[in-house]
Amino acid sequence: xxxxxxxxxxxxxxxxxxxxxxxxxxxxxxxxxxxxxxxxxxxxxxxxxxxxxxxxxxxxxxxxxxxxxxxxxxxxxxxxxxxxxxxxxxxxxxxxxxxxxxxxxxxxxxxxxxxxxxxxxxxxxxxxxxxxxxxxxxxxxxxxxxxxxxxxxxxxxxxxxxxxxxxxxxxxxxxxxxxxxxxxxxxxxxxxxxxxxxxxxxxxxxxxxxxxxxxxxxxxxxxxxxxxxxxxxxxxxxxxxxxxxxxxxxxxxxxxxxxxxxxxxxxxxxxxxxxxxxxxxxxxxxxxxxxxxxxxxxxxxxxxxxxxxxxxxxxxxxxxxxxxxxxxxxxxxxxxx
Amino acid sequence: xxxxxxxxxxxxxxxxxxxxxxxxxxxxxxxxxxxxxxxxxxxxxxxxxxxxxxxxxxxxxxxxxxxxxxxxxxxxxxxxxxxxxxxxxxxxxxxxxxxxxxxxxxxxxxxxxxxxxxxxxxxxxxxxxxxxxxxxxxxxxxxxxxxxxxxxxxxxxxxxxxxxxxxxxxxxxxxxxxxxxxxxxxxxxxxxxxxxxxxxxxxxxxxxxxxxxxxxxxxxxxxxxxxxxxxxxxxxxxxxxxxxxxxxxxxxxxxxxxxxxxxxxxxxxxxxxxxxxxxxxxxxxxxxxxxxxxxxxxxxxxxxxxxxxxxxxxxxxxxxxxxxxxxxxxxxxxxxx
DNA sequence: CTGTTAGCGCCTTCAT
DNA sequence: ATGAAGGCGCTAACAG
Numbered sequence: 001x002x003x004x005x006x007x008x009x010x011x012x013x014x015x016x017x018x019x020x021x022x023x024x025x026x027x028x029x030x031x032x033x034x035x036x037x038x039x040x041x042x043x044x045x046x047x048x049x050x051x052x053x054x055x056x057x058x059x060x061x062x063x064x065x066x067x068x069x070x071x072x073x074x075x076x077x078x079x080x081x082x083x084x085x086x087x088x089x090x091x092x093x094x095x096x097x098x099x100x101x102x103x104x105x106x107x108x109x110x111x112x113x114x115x116x117x118x119x120x121x122x123x124x125x126x127x128x129x130x131x132x133x134x135x136x137x138x139x140x141x142x143x144x145x146x147x148x149x150x151x152x153x154x155x156x157x158x159x160x161x162x163x164x165x166x167x168x169x170x171x172x173x174x175x176x177x178x179x180x181x182x183x184x185x186x187x188x189x190x191x192x193x194x195x196x197x198x199x200x201x202x203x204x205x206x207x208x209x210x211x212x213x214x215x216x217x218x219x220x221x222x223x224x225x226x227x228x229x230x231x232x233x234x235x236x237x238x239x240x241x242x243x244x245x246x247x248x249x250x251x252x253x254x255x256x257x258x259x260x261x262x263x264x265x266x267x268x269x270x271x272x273x274x275x276x277x278x279x280x281x282x283x284x285x286x287x288x289x290x291x292x293x294x295x296x297x298x299x300x301x302x303x304x305x306x307x308x309x310x311x312x313x314x315x316x317x318x319x320x321x322x323x324x325x326x327x328x329x330x331x332x333x334x335x336x337x
Numbered sequence: 338x339x340x341x342x343x344x345x346x347x348x349x350x351x352x353x354x355x356x357x358x359x360x361x362x363x364x365x366x367x368x369x370x371x372x373x374x375x376x377x378x379x380x381x382x383x384x385x386x387x388x389x390x391x392x393x394x395x396x397x398x399x400x401x402x403x404x405x406x407x408x409x410x411x412x413x414x415x416x417x418x419x420x421x422x423x424x425x426x427x428x429x430x431x432x433x434x435x436x437x438x439x440x441x442x443x444x445x446x447x448x449x450x451x452x453x454x455x456x457x458x459x460x461x462x463x464x465x466x467x468x469x470x471x472x473x474x475x476x477x478x479x480x481x482x483x484x485x486x487x488x489x490x491x492x493x494x495x496x497x498x499x500x501x502x503x504x505x506x507x508x509x510x511x512x513x514x515x516x517x518x519x520x521x522x523x524x525x526x527x528x529x530x531x532x533x534x535x536x537x538x539x540x541x542x543x544x545x546x547x548x549x550x551x552x553x554x555x556x557x558x559x560x561x562x563x564x565x566x567x568x569x570x571x572x573x574x575x576x577x578x579x580x581x582x583x584x585x586x587x588x589x590x591x592x593x594x595x596x597x598x599x600x601x602x603x604x605x606x607x608x609x610x611x612x613x614x615x616x617x618x619x620x621x622x623x624x625x626x627x628x629x630x631x632x633x634x635x636x637x638x639x640x641x642x643x644x645x646x647x648x649x650x651x652x653x654x655x656x657x658x659x660x661x662x663x664x665x666x667x668x669x670x671x672x673x674x
Numbered sequence: 675c676t677g678t679t680a681g682c683g684c685c686t687t688c689a690t
Numbered sequence: 691a692t693g694a695a696g697g698c699g700c701t702a703a704c705a706g
Contacts, residue, residue: 002475045474047447047450047451048451049392049451049453050451050452050453051388051391051392051397051452051453052392054388055386055388055389055392060388065432069417070413070416070417070420071413071414071416071417071632072413073410073413073615075413076407076408076409076410076412076413077408079407079408079432080406080407080408080434083407083432083433083434084434087433087434092431092432092433092448092452093431093432093433094429094430094431094432095402095416095420095429095430095431095432096420096424096429096430097417097420097421097424110384111429113384114384114385114386114387115387115388115429116386116387116388137382138339249619252619253619256619256621259621260621278410278615278616279615279616279619279620282586282589282590282616282620283616283619283620284593284596284597295408
């Protein structure tokens with residue numbers, strides 16, 4: 001059995017209050033008493049029981065984090081930020097995966113409540129309205145990091161998808177491209193992330209009096225690809241010189257397809273991605289893409305959660321817009337040369 | 338303020354013991370009393386305070402997990418297993434990253450101790466002997482999942498690297514290859530994982546009276562590659578037809594290099610990887626590689642930790658050897674045709 | 675079946 | 691500067 005504050009008090013021949021005072025540095029203690037207490041702590045290898053502390057202070061220094069799937073690359077990257085900021089403020093992370101099951105999310109929230117977490121961060125693809133209601137009802141500080149939606153703007157860390165899309169398009173135009181197609185994930189189009197990317201594309205194309213050419217795809221499953229491949233072939237026939245893909249995976253699939261056909265990127269077609277995921281580090285040709293700073297997303301979310309817990313005013317940073325950046329690599333050809 | 342057991346008792350007009358009995362189903366309660374209690378719980382939206390429970394039961398249903406870096410692909414995959422099994426037994430995960438800092442690990446272990454975790458799982462690349470001592474000293478159940486070392490065999494989840502390497506080599510030989518080179522990460526060679534892979538290669542080559550040809554590389558940094566490229570060129574000159582790489586990254590770098598030179602895989606050289614990481618799903622050509630079931634590693638680790646906590650006998654499954662499997666895809670040429 | 679009581683380990687007035 | 695006492699929310703004998 002681990003030693004308790006009583007053991008220390010007995011050994012140091014003081015009351016437990018005195019021991020408490022030295023470990024918390026909460027009130028003055030005579031040097032002599034402090035010395036004896038410290039010594040006893042050392043000998044007994046005593047460490048305070050945080051559970052007991054939490055009970056009396058009604059504060060657990062715990063943040064519950066509910067994620068879709070911890071095994072996902074971007075989720076784990078976000079968690080880096082969450083964890084690191086949490087640790088800075090002595091908060092620990094209680095981690096749970098919901099695998100997209102709304103009921104499981106509700107349940108996890110309840111478990112976390114019972115464990116007296118100070119706040120909850122939810123990282124998911126689908127917004128769980130019931131969960132939000134419940135968290136509100138419990139008056140539990142919470143932040144929702146959502147890859148797609150931002151309906152609950154006040155709850156969400158925003159990402160400037162539209163402006164970075166504009167920037168990418170401007171870059172392509174600057175490189176001499178005029179006939180630029182966009183490839184968008186159809187199944188995600190109702191999600192604002194994809195919408196904003198599309199909006200950025202459309203805006204810049206319109207500004208420059210260029211003709212839109214949008215390729216929708218249902219996904220990257222085998223069955224979806226045939227359709228897409230036809231569209232890619234068509235685009236090339238139409239003289240498209242650059243393809244703005246809304247996700248890295250789409251870009252890479254396209255490049256793979258072109259490669260199978262004997263076409264080279266960027267010689268025969270320029271392709272850009274979106275995400276800056278790990279695989280773009282190792283894939284060749286090196287993909288020109290947009291890097292999303294997942295770490296920052298997590299860090300900001302945690303900071304805001306902690307502020308909410310401390311009841312600080314968060315109204316002034318209500319809408320955090322995270323910086324995205326374009327990584328210029330090897331898949332865009334300079335047509336001006 | 339959330340309601341407590343007292344509030345429920347008062348409202349249901351029973352003693353707190355009765356309330357405790359119904360929420361824990363620990364002792365018989367009259368239907369009438371139970372009904373009233375349940376009703377009060379419903380109305381007051383009461384949920385038991387787990388912190389208080391933990392204090393009196395001296396059990397927190399918490400497992401501390403210290404990882405190198407949660408953002409790493411394989412770490413997050415392992416965590417999937419850890420989390421899922423934990424949840425099955427109502428255990429929650431306390432997550433922390435050490436970023437390879439041994440002192441931080443020690444510190445995190447202490448924090449977790451204070452939070453009264455029932456056990457600790459460490460996922461790291463380097464074995465922290467001090468940490469092990471400390472965990473032993475605290476008599477805290479713990480499991481160490483190490484990507485490389487298995488010095489502490491009793492603490493580690495073993496992975497059958499050698500036998501799967503043999504299997505891969507046999508596969509290559511079966512496909513008609515005789516002049517097979519191995520590419521090993523030099524900087525990891527003192528780690529048993531790489532050693533075992535090499536051992537498997539050497540064993541099968543010897544068994545078949547084939548000549549060894551080992552290419553060591555320092556890493557996959559730009560500066561290291563020049564040297565490796567020379568060695569690859571040399572190997573091809575020497576008539577090597579297949580390359581057994583000890584890591585997916587090495588295989589992919591090699592394929593990229595060959596591609597730049599105008600050589601095709603597997604037409605000009607067969608290449609195999611090791612790891613079965615995400616990027617091999619999307620990379621083309623599809624890499625023939627060894628899949629490591631990270632989920633299983635995590636799941637086994639968690640099961641054993643829970644057994645240790647329940648003080649069950651774990652001696653019989655002291656050495657868990659996890660199944661690896663070869664994924665035959667498109668980077669090995671059949672020379673028999 | 676039920677209520678009373680005594681803690682779990684710690685912090686915090688309140689006296690002294 | 692220090693100790694005694696009460697209590698955080700809950701469980702577990704114990705005694706009816």
